[in-house]
Amino acid sequence: MRLDPRTTDRLFSIFFRVHALIVVCVLLAILFLIAIKGLPQLSPAFLLQSPKDMGREGGIFPFIVGTFLLVFLSLLLAIPLGVGTAVFLTEYRREGRLTAFIRFGVESLAGIPSILYGLFGFIFFVIRLKMGLSLMAGVLTIMIMVLPTIIRTSEEAIKAVPRQLRLVSHSLGATKWETIVGVVLPKASPGILTGIMLSVGRAVGETAALIFTMGCSLRLPTSLADSGRTLAVHFYILAREGISMEKAYGTAFVLVFAILLVNLLAYYLMHKAMERLS
């Protein structure tokens, strides 16, 4: 049987719409289930208390702090490195063998799965450099992991800054460095910020690379040499060891909605950057 082309067209139109709808429903279902089971767990005590009995009772305060510390410190290191690399690739070098080589390195880093970052961080930072399972080892591992994202997004953002702006700045007597700091980076900042927010999201949700570098101590890390947990690691341990489903849902709620917020912010910034350019 051969269908009339118009009927076929209509059938396929419905077919694709249904599939898109299915995917959206899956996402909404995940968010909905976490919200409905996690929201009742939320209370000031849950957010501000230390855990008791391995996390069966009490709250998640040390893990919120641990997540903050990890994200803040790793980005503190990754941002200058990443943005600096992007500036070097776009402002100081023409496309050539050197940029291709560096870009190849960045792409390769981006392709390495997080468990291998964990394996590397464990043998290099924790054992060889004798840092032990510590905040420091976690921070350095995550720094390397988010570097490709920051480099790529910053590069795109810097490339999108119109050439004339640089020429004007040079013609007014500004040096290359003054042009970069005074003109190029401010103009590219929404795009760079988008990359940073995406990296924050990735660091907050990371588990595999952290278990073997930062460890999973229940205590609040007070120095770089202390072990500690992030929310994602805590959630993983609660769920995997079946410690407490209620607390797991509560932690998942905080984790997922923090990431949601960060991503919405990233999207908003990207939108603003695009508006500014067009």
Next chain:
Amino acid sequence: MKREEIHIEWTFRLFAFSSLLFLFLILFFILFEGSPLLYKVGLRSVLLEQRWAPTKGSFGILPMVVSSFLVTFGALCLGAPLGLFCAIFLSEYASRSVRMVLKPTLELLAAIPSVVYGFMGVVYLVPIVREYLGGPGFSLLTTSLVLGIMILPTITSISFDAMQSVPGPFREGSYAMGATRWQTIWRITLPSARSGIVAGFILGMGRAIGETMAVIMVAGNALSIPKGLLEPLRTLTGNIALELAYATGEHRSALFTTGVILLLIIMIFNSVANFVVKKRIVR
């Protein structure tokens, strides 16, 4: 150039080379820890032996290699068509406003941490599979489903970009000849975007084979090659994550050997994806 400017340029150069340094360190240390054992036991016995008892001198990771490929293939079976259909809808059917909402939604799906997918798999999928299909629930099928959903955003966004880069006049020409929208997609857009779509599939596979935490939670982590869809299995990534915490000596080296094999597989995937994309540019 002023002295200062030269210093600044050198700082940036140093920053740029740091990525290469990190890459080198990662490759070096994983190979350094993993290859002596590989050399001692031989690649052949590591890849072909079925028994994994690293404390008793058996380092066969064949079941894990096979399992990793099985779940990756399973994930692709679900994620590839669903992701591609989604991309076709986004690129060819959706209005501007629908796209503005749907695209960030999909990106959100990519941002949800893998542990959350694993958790949802354990709490909802595993009992359903156990109840209605039998087996322990922790299985090849469950893992493939979870991974399939996880790689969806990767496949969708890369396929979408590939279809968007097909020049508008191609489609307009097709419409002008009286073709319907579906005929245009099937005969013009998809063939033109083919290499980008294939690259998306391969990168999705790379993501699936490298995924760890979600897999550990739903795979059951048994040490044999699964004989059916409902049997539990253990992947290369899972093997590392499950045992690294307490492994010492040769056992630990064996886990790094697992890492070396994983790294090789990922590198092959990435170079194939690169090759596919490059070929298009040359053409």
